[in-house]
Amino acid sequence: MELLIVDDEEEILNMLRRNLELEGYEVKTTTQPAEALNMMAKELFNLVLLDIKMPGMSGIELLQELKRINPLANIIMMTGYSSMANVVDCLGSGAMDYFVKPFNDLDLVLQALDQARSRVERWRAAMGLSK
Amino acid sequence: MKILLVDDEEMVRKPFEKILAGSGHEVIPAGDGVEALEIFADRPVDLIITDLRMPRMDGLELLRRVKVLKPDQDLIIVTGYAEMDSTVEALRQGAANYLIKPVRLEELAIAVDRIEKQQARDRKLKEHETRLVQARKMADLGLLAGGVAHEINNPNTFVRGNAQTLQRFWPMVEQYARQAREAGVEPPAKLDFILQETPKIIDAMLEGTNRIKKIVEAMASFTWSDRDLPLIPVDINACIHKALDVLAEDLEAVEIKSDLQSNLRPVRGLPEELVDVVVEILTNSVKALQGRPDPRIEITTTEPSPYEVHLIVQDNGPGIKMEDQGRVFSPFFSGDPRIGQPGLGLSKVYAAVRRFGGEVTFSSEKNQGTTFIIRLPVGGER
Numbered sequence: 057m058e059l060l061i062v063d064d065e066e067e068i069l070n071m072l073r074r075n076l077e078l079e080g081y082e083v084k085t086t087t088q089p090a091e092a093l094n095m096m097a098k099e100l101f102n103l104v105l106l107d108i109k110m111p112g113m114s115g116i117e118l119l120q121e122l123k124r125i126n127p128l129a130n131i132i133m134m135t136g137y138s139s140m141a142n143v144v145d146c147l148g149s150g151a152m153d154y155f156v157k158p159f160n161d162l163d164l165v166l167q168a169l170d171q172a173r174s175r176v177e178r179w180r181a182a183m184g185l186s187k
Numbered sequence: 188m189k190i191l192l193v194d195d196e197e198m199v200r201k202p203f204e205k206i207l208a209g210s211g212h213e214v215i216p217a218g219d220g221v222e223a224l225e226i227f228a229d230r231p232v233d234l235i236i237t238d239l240r241m242p243r244m245d246g247l248e249l250l251r252r253v254k255v256l257k258p259d260q261d262l263i264i265v266t267g268y269a270e271m272d273s274t275v276e277a278l279r280q281g282a283a284n285y286l287i288k289p290v291r292l293e294e295l296a297i298a299v300d301r302i303e304k305q306q307a308r309d310r311k312l313k314e315h316e317t318r319l320v321q322a323r324k325m326a327d328l329g330l331l332a333g334g335v336a337h338e339i340n341n342p343n344t345f346v347r348g349n350a351q352t353l354q355r356f357w358p359m360v361e362q363y364a365r366q367a368r369e370a371g372v373e374p375p376a377k378l379d380f381i382l383q384e385t386p387k388i389i390d391a392m393l394e395g396t397n398r399i400k401k402i403v404e405a406m407a408s409f410t411w412s413d414r415d416l417p418l419i420p421v422d423i424n425a426c427i428h429k430a431l432d433v434l435a436e437d438l439e440a441v442e443i444k445s446d447l448q449s450n451l452r453p454v455r456g457l458p459e460e461l462v463d464v465v466v467e468i469l470t471n472s473v474k475a476l477q478g479r480p481d482p483r484i485e486i487t488t489t490e491p492s493p494y495e496v497h498l499i500v501q502d503n504g505p506g507i508k509m510e511d512q513g514r515v516f517s518p519f520f521s522g523d524p525r526i527g528q529p530g531l532g533l534s535k536v537y538a539a540v541r542r543f544g545g546e547v548t549f550s551s552e553k554n555q556g557t558t559f560i561i562r563l564p565v566g567g568e569r
Contacts, residue, residue, distance in 0.1 A: 068345045075352050162351040
């Protein structure tokens, strides 16, 4: 399944890509919020890992824009410290879950994504979509 | 006030002594300049009242020497009409005031009273200034700490994430290596060593990132600006009980006296962070009390007005060194370099209390102990 990861740190993208490709995801990444929106419009990702702090656009704005383009997107937020208030806003705006960076346990992130993946698969089956 | 009274004539000194002691001052008598200087060098006084003409060392010379030792020492010269030149010289040298003989006792009382009031004003001003400088410094440090925390957090995330990734990948390699050997493939030298050491390498990396994580966490908590979770009413007494539970082991050797006002109004804050505040303050006291005789901590809560709750923690430790007093709340400052911790406890306290709209201050005296006062705004009805 296709998965979009947005983070301004290239090495975090690489690290997540390694793990998720091994799990069978088709991973696309970007460090730019504007590009993330373009990619979403083009490919309608159902799974997104999204950094809360992005240059040029706040994580919550980006989250809302992504949701507007694709309301079915399952978006998991990633956040550094000192932004608990933002987390609350994000969950209120439809984010599915959040993880604090650095990840205590990478497996938990993979599990959350796995759950989201089964959910999307269930939706697709219900809608009679093959993909 | 502590007043050093210097005159070679006991006849003059005695009535002075009587009226000053009567107004509640502590009077230390001295017979001449030399004796006065010896006393002064030994212990500080708030005011010196000295005759001008005395044997061995006169008042002017005493003034000069006192000002070398302590430039802001207050001193009143007692003089006669015939000594006007010396009096002017004394004022030029920094005497606070002069009294002309014969001195009327009410004049003396007024002069002393004026100096006492001036000193109180100066103290208040100084305290205010110190607090202002402190607040400005802490705001700058908060900005710095927050910035550094953010910048370190990203690399720490991918170092940690990659170590975790390696941990996930490694068993596969390990298993393949064992299978290959069982299948008769000649192993490279030291394969066993590498198989044995690699998981330890990964663990050490994870442990390192864990430590970085903790420091970053503390530094981030130090920036209060963007941590604006909604504050709720919190029972400070409950936080104290919780903190005492958490620290039960560390407090075993310490006598705890608590005087918690019942039925306090709740304060505005976050319960876990307020428990942390109490834990950190107590931890600081426990550290100060290490190796001290009869270690004791007194915890008091009061509600001096309907708008404010005070938490007071007093220990009978060695006190905070004068030169350290300006840095107590600074991140990474530790009064005792032997204690191998990053010194973030009290800066966390400062940050949290500020975030809750309160204020934390302390007073400390050598060998008398340290008292922390945390003032928190009331956040609801009882």
